[in-house]
Structures are given as structure tokens and as C-alpha cells.
Amino acid sequence: MTYLGMLQYFLGLQVMQGDDGIFVYQKKYAADLLKKFVMVDYEVASTPTNINEKLQQEDGTKKVNSTLFRSLTGGLNYLTHTRPDIACCVSVVSRFMQSLTKQHFGAAIRILHYVAGTMNFGIWYCKVSNFKLISFTDNDWAGCLDDRKSISGNVFSFGFGAVTWSSKKQETIALSSSETEYTATKAARQALWLRKLLSDFSLEQKEATKIFCDNRSIVAMTKNPAFHGRTKHIDAHHHFIRKFVVSGYEENVILICIEVMVSMQQPRPSKAQHAEVAGSSSQQAVYVSFSS
Template sequence: MEDCRTSTTPLEVNHKLSRYGGEEFNDMKKYQSLVGSLIYATLTRPDLSYAVGVLSQFMHCPKKTHWIAAQRVLRYIKGTLSEGLYYGFTSDTRIKVFSDADWAGDSDDRRSTHGYLCYVGDKLVSWCSKKQHTVALSSTEAEYKGMVEAAKEVIWLKTLMKSFEIDHSTPIIFGDNMSSLYLAANPVFHARTKHIEIQYHFLREKVLDKEIEVMYTPTKEQVADMMTKSLDGPKLQRFKDMASIKKTEKTSIDD
């Protein structure tokens, strides 16, 4: 793949990767080895998280289409080898989290994918892209579950910062779904949300105790969108800029 042409995105927009149908890929170990390496790459490249998360779902039954998709990720990496997370100086220590979910995005089991990006000030320090364990019956439920996972990460970051004796104000979770935001802040059970498991109301408790704030952000500013679905080139680049994923400047030895 060293001489391959590059790709502007890790996955095709509106991809339809499935475990059913299609030609089998005859070298499962090769596929598993590649995806395992890509998982390692996501430790410093959040823009790869969604694509690698999708590919990792087919480790036990790879198809030719999955192998081609994995090669596309390599072509994307080749075109962005000089990119990485940029951390400039700032005195801002407030925890901000962008949380999003793609409702029923998996064509096989209709489970949703949620994702979040955690910032301390304007520094991206933690991120996640994961398919939910149960089927969400509405976009509100999918978004709400995603915000709960983001809240767990917030609590962990607060504890970590406290151990370092770093002062910070109340963390904020940004979402672009008004219904899930209302559900997080409203203690009244609605008929359409009675089925949501009690464990997910952990977020509401933290909001009522003023340990966490939830706030609306427009979809075009929802950087976590790249953690839940495949985007076109311009959208992905805009969110990468918001996540401070930038090209590194090469310097000479004399510099």
C-alpha cells in the first residue's frame, strides 16, 4: 500500500457494510491483523475511530467488501500521515464534552452508534465511538444513552483533575438533540421514555445535583458527528479542525 493513491475520507459516505451476503475473504488472520493495527492507530487519531469501529465488527466473518474498506482506511492514513493532535498553551481547564448518536445506523441489527469527544479547555483528551448494546426505539433514546456514556467519562476526568489539584468549573455536555437534553434535565417520566432502563438516569441525577450541565449545540457545530457516521471530505475536515487535528510542520535539524 506504500504506492497507493490516497483517499480523503476513511469510509464511503452512506456505506452499507454487512456481515451477510458478499464474497468471503479467505485470509481471516490477515484481516484481523490489519484491523488490530488500525485499532492501535485510534489511540492518537480520533478521526479513524468510527471507521475502525465498523471494521472491527467483522473480525470473525470478513468479506471482500470489508477488506476493500480496510484498505481505504490505509489510503486515508497515507494522505494524512503528517496530521496529529495539536496542544497549544491555554489556562482554561473547564471540561467540555460533545456527544452525538446515529440512530439505528447499523443495517444488520439496527443498533445505534454513539460517540463523544472530551476537551479540557480546547484540548481534546479523550474520545469514544461505540455501537450501543441494545436497540434504541427513538433518536431521543439513542442520544440520551450516548450522553450517559459521556457523563461517565466526565466524572472520571473530574476525579483525575481533583487528584492533580486542578480547579475547574462545572463540566458541560453539548448535544444537538433537544428532546434528549430535556429528558436529562426534567425529572418527570414521559410515556415514551418509561422503558429506558433506570441506569441511564444517572445523567439526570448529575444534572439535578448541578455536577454536570447539558447544553444545546447546532448540528453543524457538533464535532462528535464524525464519531458516529461516515462524512464527506469537507465536513470531516471541518470537524478535524475543531478537534485540533492538524498537519505537523517539518523542521530542519538546525531549527
């Protein structure tokens, strides 16, 4: 066996290791993707999507061949291994494989323009002594114009670096933003799995895993088992989280703690709402603040 030194490159992922942490990014892969689609003298976009643009199946624009589009979205999807900031946008454009229009293709190219200006972006895992697993959740209520389903986004951070993230359209139609947020707390299932995984690595979480949201009613719904007129229609499997929610840290077995992220009277701190990027594809201020 030959020692080849510290890991620097693996399946398109570049790794920079130092005494204070590890930085994982895909600059070379992004550059190859730009070159593949002949984007040499490219324009740089500040966000991966137009804030005023909402995509739908039939938008009135011309139908185009999907061969190139499939290749582009596949490449962008692989780029999300280190780029949770484009996860939602890539998920949205991937819906239109079967009925591709000029507008859909333009939206995918817009993501590529954003990548062109952010090729140095990646995930930094800093060296810390106390590792805590935390999560941020958010949603885009009725964000899909075709079926009015919402998009749920969540990000799990461990040691100040994102370890898992998801941006997915919900299976059912939510009748209110609170219901959408409540459904998004299904991230609790992911939290339970991650807690078990960390235990296998001797990194057992002694305290509750905090799942941050920005809706006070969600906290009440998770802690109150009663059904009433506005919540009785919610499917039982969405109430899974109630079994694991606790209100304090004094119990022996603590699994999940749902907390409101900020005071409702205070403006939302853009850098605190990590899941805003995963749950919505058009929050320009959030993207700009993350890159500053």
C-alpha cells in the same frame, strides 16, 4: 541518571514540544503501517469510508482469509491513540473478524488510504491559562444493519485538545433518535471520572462540565424526571445522568450541564461538532472541514 532531553518518541507516538503547546502524532507509525501492507504508490482518500457504504455480516461478496485483516485492524486501532477521526471506522470494521468478506477488507483498506493522505494529523494541546473540561456527544441511529443498534460517540476536550474519545455500539436498540442521543449522554460517567482525576492533579473544575449535544429533547429528558409513553421503556441505568444535571451555575456543587450545541434554526457548524466523527463513519463534509 542521565538527562536525554525533552520527550520526542514513545511507543509509536511522536511528540513535538514548544513554548506554545505540544503536538502528539504518529506519522512514523502510519508510514510503517503503509509499508507493511505494501502501499507505496497508494491512492489517497479524502474520507476513511465511503459515504454510501453500509457494512453488514452477509453482504454477498466472497469470503476471504482474516489473518491479514486482523493485523491491519490491529494496526489501525493503535493509530487511534492520536487519531480520533478514524475511531468510528476502525470500530465498525473490527466487528467482522469472524465472518470477513471482500467488502469488509476493502473498507479497512479504504481507512488506510485515508491515513496515507493524513499522516501529519495529530492532536495539538495549546498552552492556555484556564483549563475547562468539555464534551461533545453524537450518535448514528440504527447504524448497524445486522441488529439495528446505534453507535454512540463522544469526545472530551481539555485545553482545546482531545484527551479521551469513544465510539461504541450501544447495548440496547433505541426506538428513536432522541433515545439514542439520551443513551449517548452516558458520557456523563466519563465526565465524573475525569473531574475526579483532574482534582488529583490540582486542576479542580469549579464550574459544571458541559456536555454538548444536538437534540433539544435530550435536554428536556435529562431535566424532567417524569415518565411518559415515549420514554417509560428506557432502562433505569440510562437515567443516571439526571442525578447530576443542573440548570444553572449558582449552586455550590455543580457536576454536569447538558446544553444544545447550536440553535435548531441555524445550520450546524461543522468544526463545532467534534463528536460527529466519533458517532458516524460517513460524514464527508465533517472530515473535509476538519482537515481544511
